[in-house]
Amino acid sequence: DSGVTQTPKHLITATGQRVTLRCSPRSGDLSVYWYQQSLDQGLQFLIQYYNGEERAKGNILERFSAQQFPDLHSELNLSSLELGDSALYFCASSAAGQGGSYEQYFGPGTRLTVT
Amino acid sequence: AQTVTQSQPEMSVQEAETVTLSCTYDTSESNYYLFWYKQPPSRQMILVIRQEAYKQQNATENRFSVNFQKAAKSFSLKISDSQLGDTAMYFCAFILGQGGSEKLVFGKGTKLTVNP
Numbered sequence: 235d236s237g238v239t240q241t242p243k244h245l246i247t248a249t250g251q252r253v254t255l256r257c258s259p260r261s262g263d264l265s266v267y268w269y270q271q272s273l274d275q276g277l278q279f280l281i282q283y284y285n286g287e288e289r290a291k292g293n294i295l296e297r298f299s300a301q302q303f304p305d306l307h308s309e310l311n312l313s314s315l316e317l318g319d320s321a322l323y324f325c326a327s328s329a330a331g332q333g334g335s336y337e338q339y340f341g342p343g344t345r346l347t348v349t
Numbered sequence: 350a351q352t353v354t355q356s357q358p359e360m361s362v363q364e365a366e367t368v369t370l371s372c373t374y375d376t377s378e379s380n381y382y383l384f385w386y387k388q389p390p391s392r393q394m395i396l397v398i399r400q401e402a403y404k405q406q407n408a409t410e411n412r413f414s415v416n417f418q419k420a421a422k423s424f425s426l427k428i429s430d431s432q433l434g435d436t437a438m439y440f441c442a443f444i445l446g447q448g449g450s451e452k453l454v455f456g457k458g459t460k461l462t463v464n465p
Contacts, residue, residue: 236395265451277440279452292452322392330451336382336444338453340394 237261240325240341248349252313255344259306259327265289266308267328267338268300272321283308284331315348322346351376353441355456362431363464369416370426370459372441382444383417383424384453389437397439400424431463 237260247253259266268280270293279292283302294300297315302308312319322345326338352375362368374383385397400408400417407415412432416425424443428435441456 236393267452269453276457277453277455279454282451290452324394326394326453328451335399336451337384337396337399338444339396340386342391342393345392 236339236341238325238327238339238341240323240344242344243342244345244347246347246349247315249315249317251315251348252311253315253346255310255312255323255325255346257308257310257325257327257341259308259325260339262332263327263329263339264306264332265328265330266302266306267326268294268308268310269324269326269340270321271324271343272318277324280310312346317348320346320348351378351443351445351454353443353454353456355439355441355459357459358457359460359462361462361464362428364431364433366431367427367429368431368461370428370439370441370461372424372426372456374422374424374441374443374454376422376443376445378445380445383415384442384444385413385415385426386440386442386455387435387437388440388458389434394440398426428461433463433465435461436463437461 239258264285280294282290300310325341328338383400387395438458442453
């Protein structure tokens with residue numbers, strides 16, 4: 235158990251819909267990262283938050299957005315869903331920037347299926 | 350751009366034997382960290398081992414060890430006494446250190462099968 239939790243585990247929805255994925259980092263970690271794992275693109279970094287502020291952006295579509303709340307949990311919002319958005323979405327957390335190490339610990343992921 | 354290459358899409362090994370997974374990376378930075386992650390059929394991403402680029406000594410975690418060749422930008426993973434539970438996808442990844450982007454850059458993975 236990495237200490238990172240993600241809900242829900244599975245999500246099935248239709249094209250055009252909007253969903254919210256939730257993540258709680260390990261206790262004490264201020265950094266949260268979102269990654270997308272699809273068959274054709276592999277593991278891709280989407281976005282990072284540090285203590286409530288956006289720190290880095292990767293290949294995140296404009297239809298996607300995220301935020302980190304004062305209690306440090308984070309949400310990834312996916313809207314106007316397309317079939318190609320079907321993937322496994324991971325959240326990870328680390329103590330980087332806090333004098334801690336840079337390794338990232340991953341949650342169990344949310345499997346999104348868009349039909 | 351930073352890239353990670355895993356040249357072996359699939360490998361297999363007999364139980365109790367040793368196997369080495371290859372990884373090369375490309376970066377112009379000098380301060381970075383390297384990792385191997387394991388993804389078993391459950392799809393959970395599990396950190397196996399890490400290596401700081403400034404450390405010359407190769408990291409070891411029980412049956413897992415790395416061969417880090419900084420000049421060659423090579424970071425291979427050796428699994429000794431392979432067990433059935435080692436069957437998984439293995440991803441090599443790196444992250445830039447302080448002052449750089451903290452995103453993990455992953456290779457495409459090596460699928461390892463341990464045969465009884």
